[in-house]
Amino acid sequence: MKMMLPRSALFVGLLLLLAGCDRPPAPQPPSAAEIAAQAKQSRLAVPAHGIYMGAYADFGDREDDVTLEKIEAFEGLAGKHQAILASSSYWGEQSFPTANLKIIARHNSIPLVFWSPWDRPYKEGVGPDKYSLRRIIAGEHDAYIDRWADAAKEHAAPIMVSFCNEMNGAWFPWSGDHYGGGKVILGTDPPRYEGPEIFKQAWRHVVDRVRARGADNVIWVFHTMDFSMPNDVWNLAAQYYPGADYVDWMGFSLYGIQFVSDHEWAPFFDLIDWPYKELTLLDPTKPIMLCEWGVGEFPKVGDKGAWIRDGFRIMSDETKFPRLKAAVFWHERWQNSADEVDESTKENAGTYSDLRVNSSPGALEAYRKGVASPFLLSEPIWVPKPVK
Amino acid sequence: MRLAIVLGLLVLLAGIVLTVWSVWIHPALRLPASVRELKGQLKTDIAIHPETAPNRNADKWKSYLDKSRSVQARIAQMRAVTGKTPVRPAGEVRLGFYSDNDPNALASLNEHAGQLTHLAPEWLSVVGAEGRLVSAGDPALVEYCTARGIAVIPVLRNMQGDQWQPEAVENLARGPAENRARFVRELAAKLAELKVAGVMIEFDQIDPAYREEFTALLTEIGAALHKAGREIWLCVSLGDQLDSLDLESLSDETDRFVALMYDENSDSDAPGPIASREWFEGWLQVVENYGDNDQWIAVLGAFAYDWNRKENRAETITFRDAMSRASYAGVDRASGVPVGPPEYNGRYNYSEPNGEHSVTFLDAVSFYNQVRMVRATKLGGIGVNRLGSEDPQIWDVLEMKNVPGGKALAALGRMRADATVTHIGRGEIVSVNDSMDDGTRKVSMDADGQMRAHYTDFPTFPVLYHQGGTEPHKVSITFDDGPDPVWTPKILDVLKARGVKAAFFIVGNNGEFNPGLVQRIVAEGHEIGNHTYTHANLAKVSRTRMRLELDATERLIESLTGRSTTLFRPPYNADSTPSRLEELVPLKFAESDEMGYTVVLEKVDPQDWSRPGANVILQRVKDQRKDGNIVLLHDAGGDRSQTVEALPKIIDWLQARGDEIVPIGELLNIPRDELMPLVSASTEWGFWRMVSSTAFPISRRTVEFFWAFMIAATVLTVARTLLVIGLASRHHARTKAEPDPAFVARAPAVSVLIAAYNEGKVIENTLRAVVDTDYPGEIEFIVVDDGSKDDTAEAVLRFMKAQPRVKLVQQANAGKSTALGNAIAHAKHEVLVFLDADTHFERQTIRALVERLDDPKVAAVSGHARVGNRRNFVTHCQCLEYVCGFNLDRRAYSEWNCITVVPGAVSAIRRSALDEAGGFSHDTLAEDTDLTLTFHRLGYRMDYSPEAVAWTEAPETWRGLAKQRFRWCFGTMQCLWKHRDMTFNPRYRALGWFSLPGIWFFQVLLVALVPLVDLVLVFSIVTGSAMGIWHYFAVFLALDLVLAALACWMEEEPIARALLIIPMRFVYRWLLAWVVWKSIFRIMKGALVGWGKLDRTATVGTTP
DSSP, X not given: OOOOOOHHHHHHHXXXXXXXXXXXXXXXXXXXXXXXXXXXXXXXXXXXSSEEEEEEEOOOTTSOOOOHHHHXXXXXXXXXXXXXXXXXXXXXXXXXXXXXXXXHHHTTOEEXXXXXXXXXXXXXXXXXXXXXXXXXXXXXXXXXXXXXXHHHHHHOSOEEEEESTTTTSSSSTTSGGGGTTTOBOTTOSSOOBHHHHHHHHHHHHHHHHHHHTTOTTXXXXXXXXXXXXXXXXXXXXXXXXXXXXXXXXXXXXXXXXXXXXXXXXXXXXXXXXXXXXXXXXXXXSOOEEEEEEEOOOOTTTOOHHHHHHHHHHHHTOTTTOTTEEEEEEEEOEEEOOGGGOOGGGGGGTTOEEEOOTTSSHHHHHHHHHHHTSTTEESSOXXXXXXXX | OHHXXXXXXXXXXXXXXXXXXXXXXXXXXXXXHHHHXXXXXXXXXXSOOOOSSXXXXXXXXXXXXXXXXXXXXXXXXXXXXXXXXXXXXXXXXXXEEEOTTOHHHHHHHHHHGGGOSEEEEOOEEEETTTTEEEEOOOHHHHHHHHHTTOEEOOEEEOEETTEEOHHHHHHHHHSOHHHHHHHHHHHHHHHHHHTOSEEEEEOOSOOGGGHHHHHHHHHHHHHHHHHTTOEEEEEEESXXXXXXXXXXXXXXXXXXXXXXXXXXXXXXXXXXXXXXXXXXXXXXXXXXXXXXXXXXXXXXXXXXXXXXTTTTEEEEEOHHHHHHHXXXXXXXXXXXXXXXXXXXXXXXXXXXXXXXXXXXXXXHHHHHHHHHXXXXXXXXXXXXXXXXXXXXXXXXXXXOOSOOOHHHHHHHHEEOOOSBOEEEESSSEEEEEOOXXXXXXXXXXXXXXXXXXXXXXXXXXXXXXXXXXXXXTEEEXXXXXXXXXXXXXXXXXHHHHHTOOOEEEEOHHHHHHOHHHHHHHHHTTOEEEEOOSSOOOGGGSOHHHHHHHHHHHHHHHHHHHSBOOOEEOOTTTTTSOOOBHHHHHHHHHHHSTTTOOEEEOOSBOOOGGGOOOHHHHHHHHHHHGGGOSEEEEESSSSOOHHHHHHHHHHHHXXXXXXOEEOOHHHHHTOOHHHHSOBGGGOGGGHHHHHHHHHHHHHHHHHHHHHHHHHHHHHHHHHHHHHHHHHHHHHHHHHTTOOOOTTHHHHOOOEEEEEEESSOTTTHHHHHHHHHSOOOOSOEEEEEXXXXXXXXXXXXXXXXXXXXXXXXXXXXXXXXXXXXXXXXXXXXXXXXXXXXXXXXXXXXXXXXXXHHGGGSTTEEEEEEEEEEOOOOSXXXXXXXXXXXXXXXXXXXXXXXXXXXXXXOTTEEEEEHXXXXXXXXXXXXXXXXXXXXXXXXHHTTOEEEEXXXXXXXXXXXXXXHHHHHHHHHHHHHHHHHHHHTGGGTTOGGGHHIIIIIHHHIIIIIIIHHHHHHHHHHHHHHHHHHTXXXXXXXXXXXXXXXXXXXXXXXXXXXXXXXXXXXXXXXXXXXXXXXXXXXXHHHHHHHHHTOOOOOOOXXXXXXXXXXX
């Protein structure tokens, strides 16, 4: 290493220069900074045809450790650049994920941020904490919301925000279930239910505040669970829908089986068909996305590769799902802790749920082949921001 | 004139002295205070902080103890069915975990090889969804261990980089059987290739859902290895992993279970004990219940964790690191640090500017307690995780068979410092503290047999303080070895286009030749650092040289940029973290008060100099970025096109991952003007700067001129050599013809003339040879005795009695040309043949000479002089010189009629031409050269007859040779001056444009420069920068050799003789150089030179 330069190199170098055989430099691809700058001037288009491909690329226990290394590792496995990258921003951190969004913007992707009013230690199934919907509505967290909105505005590039996702489930503290659930509000006809109504109030409160700060680059994603739990009338997506003015995209989480205790394989079509229809009925035009989709690796129960193959085939069927415009794959493996399982799922304790794309060679191959279709879009389509 | 020379030399001397002095004076740069701060900012805090989150796993062992109770019974049942009970070798296994890239591990292995039975290097991993085997391996280590009776059992992990890949193993276990078979085959083959004793499986995070499949996989691997006589050992982490392992079934399928008896709190947990007593004892009971006791090896922790409380993630450090950190943080002697109940782990807290730390360390005391428990449980052996990070005294503890007495305890209490380097802080900007101090701990025995200690005085090991690595998203790019005229500008262009500031560690010598680039680097806002003047390995040079290397570069940077620099990077070792005290010496010197540098190492080294391809360079940066935040690239030292290509990609990638690319100063929060102070700020050094700023350009221009000259000289030498080879070969091919029989009829009458001065010893032999000729025509021999003081005349007269054709003419001593003129006056014939009195003709010589005068345009014919007296090195050298210099040249020159000298020693001259030329002149010492040139003026041709061989006697001593050559050289220079109008005169064609300028350049100038070239060569070799000049030197030598070989072949001398050219190059050429210089000086003095005479011996014969 580090030899002294032979003088002859100088001589030869001069000769080469004189001979004029230096080729002109090849045009450089845009730098990361240039890419990020472009996004700041743009809006995200809803593709006329095709579906934006995205992923949650195993960003750690808190879902917020976004690193380029992890993004590139996933893209290396998938063999495709991701138009959307999903990560979380918990209210308990009291921060805006500036660094994460910068990485994603420089990567020429759209961030999907799960913005969750939740406090540490982010344990599921324990009910509302200090970031409860009621406190939000009461304005107790307005200062934080404003700070967050200001930071979002400063980021300038489009951000998809899924606020209070899977509210029609029972595990997160913002579920309608925790706020009176299906209790009918007196004097309403058709009946309105307490849980969903509080949710809608909170949603509108937050969106209004963020918009008031001028963060018009936020794309609001109304994000449900594929099937409500409990699956009662009061808990359906329609009950939670805050209105067309408050929502830009609609979407849902779609999961095949995730635990050893699930002994029956759920076919992809059954999982997408009803929830898709449920959302299309809420609004005639808004684009729909699979905010999360994935399945565990349980070769004794079913073939993950086949499920993924089905998934790509079915979601790409424009005749059936013409408004499906984005799909975010959930790439994660976790261990099911003994203190989070109940008697009925005891067999899950200590086992792993492997939703990673590379959980098996079959799964990986199915994903790579499926995602390679040009119909599945690898880059965001930018359109210029309208001039004010 | 003389005065002018003396004055000039004095001025030159004074300039050199001043320059050297200016280089030596150090401007007393001061290391920015903030760089040193860390040393004073460590503080201990003996109180143990409450853990931020209680460890849920602390008593997990209890649940497994319940589970394990029935295992023994089931194993017994199983054995009753199979009827097999495994037999294991007796004796305690002592296993060391070994990491290849840790120099401390090697040091520990070297020291304690005798105490180990097994070594587990981290060589194998299984990765990818399909379960691919990836392997390293070091045959030398296997050989080393085998020779010492240590069995090598490499570890096989399901790990890629620093990530566990459970899928790799799970897919093997649950996937198709042919995949498993393939993997087992590959593994068995790899182990055979490595010649190791077996494999240690360490699979982690396996889903217990695949317990059965996993067990089957291990059984399959075990069966294959056992068939080949190898062992399979299985690592068992204490905890959930027990669920994914069916140890009952595996008990008889694997040779050893290896319990990893540490990580009660792992590096990703909150701070706490690594292996507390209760935890250790609990798990020991669990382990005891699975399988046979002697199947188990208990691996004991021999390391420390340092948790930065901000991050809740620990850095794994060595025991020595833990000691140094405690020592520098200043532990309060009174309270000290206990290793005692209930945990028996050492724990302390300290703080530094970047955060609060909690340290837990395991030492010889915890090791004693654990070994005692393991031995009491009668397990199969003990492991050490890992070599190099342990308390050195665990090795004494390992040998303790009984409860240690007071003496042994006292010995354990004395902790000796050694030269192992320890580390504090984070980042690659380092400073050194090389002080070493022994420490003490009070060691005693508790009533229950546990050992305890109280640390009162921590030992201090040499410390490398690391700084600049605390901000996770700041990174610096650095370039070493430049500037380079081709690559540095391209790199600067890229940096400019991307708006990135970098640091350039320049080699002074390269800076000297690219002053504009040094200025551009600074002008464009980059940092400049000192990388020594000649890229010297400072670990291997004297202190004086170190200083000179740094100061000369500093002066250069100052004189070019108006700024000093406090940044320094040592050549060669920047990419390996120093581990031994010796490696710290140059760092210590550079950062000393006297020198005042900030030492910048690096951790991200994509080895761009090895040209692995731009994408590989980028990939290596990606892989290593997590290890550090200073990237090393090179802007010189060869073709850096890949670096230039990779650089924008690296910048993009770093920025894309959220990094801010900053100069070094920003990593340290030191302003540019403090890191690179403006020199105008300190005027007291102004005079010295003026001196150095004048001296550097002068020396640069001188050296530049030297190189330009070397290049030109090489080109000209090559051209001339090729031309001479071509012409001589043509001549050789043409003159193979037989003598013309018709010549007998027209042979002219010939006068043979000999001038003799003090030739009494040899004249008779000379005459005897010359008269024995086959010349067919009339012939007379005339000897002129130039007033000899010896018996020359008598000898000739004696000879004349038998040979009446010989005449003697006597004259008073008047010089050689007068003597020859006298001889001519007595000669009767038109054709004159000249020979020296010491030269022996062969029979055909006269005829061969005269034949060539057939052509009336030919005025003179040169014979073929060869050395007759080849008796020592001096004459052998001359022989080769005659062969490949004079004769080959003459052959070539005769082709183009540009012979510069028809030598008096053997020649034939047409008398009419001689008269026309005015006879021999007397105004030069080389009358033959003078005459030859005059003939050229008159338009005559000169010819060369290779058959006209004459054996001449060459001087046999260096002194004699020098004297002769001085005469020739001086005479030749006189002639060149006298006939200077012929040089580059188109009228004389090849003579004016080829052979005469050739004499000036190749025989005067180049020979005169031989000492200079050789001195530069020697200097270059001494300073290690010889790469450049070697090329030229080799070219010259090769050309000489080729030419000599060709000449030997033409002259039918043995080709091997040509090899003599190599020693000649070093000895003979120096003599010639001396002669040339002496001639030059003599000419300058304008003095006349007398008739130099050779001492004669009478040894030359007619045949060699």
